Amino acid sequence: MPRTHARCQFVVLLGPPGSGKGTQAGRLSAELGLPAISTGDLLRRECRSGSALGRQVQSVLDSGQLVGDDLMNQVVANRLLERDCHAGCILDGYPRTVAQARFLDTLLTRSQKSKPIVFEFGIPAEELVARLSRRRVCSECGSIFSIGQESDSAKTVCERDGSPLVQRSDDHPETIRERLRQHERNAAELVGYYRNQDYHRICATRPPEHVSDELLNTLAANWSTPALTRAAAVASRAHLRA
Numbered sequence: 001m002p003r004t005h006a007r008c009q010f011v012v013l014l015g016p017p018g019s020g021k022g023t024q025a026g027r028l029s030a031e032l033g034l035p036a037i038s039t040g041d042l043l044r045r046e047c048r049s050g051s052a053l054g055r056q057v058q059s060v061l062d063s064g065q066l067v068g069d070d071l072m073n074q075v076v077a078n079r080l081l082e083r084d085c086h087a088g089c090i091l092d093g094y095p096r097t098v099a100q101a102r103f104l105d106t107l108l109t110r111s112q113k114s115k116p117i118v119f120e121f122g123i124p125a126e127e128l129v130a131r132l133s134r135r136r137v138c139s140e141c142g143s144i145f146s147i148g149q150e151s152d153s154a155k156t157v158c159e160r161d162g163s164p165l166v167q168r169s170d171d172h173p174e175t176i177r178e179r180l181r182q183h184e185r186n187a188a189e190l191v192g193y194y195r196n197q198d199y200h201r202i203c204a205t206r207p208p209e210h211v212s213d214e215l216l217n218t219l220a221a222n223w224s225t226p227a228l229t230r231a232a233a234v235a236s237r238a239h240l241r242a
């Protein structure tokens with residue numbers, strides 16, 4: 001029997017585009033000291049590099065379809081080999097198909113790592129198109145903002161580093177609808193794959209702080225590391241004060 005690495009902590013965030021996976025991955029990363037890996041960001045980086053592969057990937061992204069499993073699996077396998085992932089990571093946007101989920105399990109088993117804890121973000125489809133159309137990202141650090149409120153519509157630079165905020169090329173209604181269709185196509189099967197594992201469904205319509213609290217509390221209950229228990233306690237206190 002392979003010996004699993006008790007201190008490895010892999011978190012998988014499942015959910016439709018716009019359900020808040022990126023925001024929560026950033027928060028969990030800060031709390032847990034584990035890297036947040038967004039497969040969308042990895043792909044966009046490849047596109048910006050101007051490589052032949054990047055040009056190919058860009059046209060897939062702009063169509064709202066999914067990149068092929070083999071390519072995606074290879075990109076993730078390479079990223080997980082990097083040193084900062086040895087103790088675990090937060091996976092945002094991967095796996096999106098059962099073939100990817102199987103590949104991830106094989107990868108973790110081969111390197112004697114424990115299976116991931118999986119969170120599915122539940123949110124009604126109507127809310128997603130509106131959320132994604134309002135989304136802006138920092139062109140430099142990738143922070144995510146919503147220009148939902150009237151007062152925000154003039155928001156054009158990042159609160160953190162002052163760089164310009166941009167709209168992602170795939171955050172337009174036509175492409176958003178295709179991304180949602182792609183999600184629908186794979187979601188049920190993927191949840192079916194994980195349902196009997198360490199799987200938790202989260203209500204993602206609530207404010208981001210409430211979602212973070214639930215994630216941290218569930219992780220604290222499942223992993224019971226002192227740092228996590230502290231983080232969950234701090235989150236709950238902050239939540240009570242708000």
Ligand code: ADP
Pocket residue numbers: 016017018038039040041043060061064065066067068072092093094095096097100170179
């Ligand atoms: P979102 O979750 O909002 O769609 P992402 O930034 O996670 O945004 O992904 C953007 C695009 O990158 C997707 O529409 C898809 O084309 C591609 N992509 C990201 N992750 C995967 C994956 N695991 N498998 C296949 N394609 C992916």
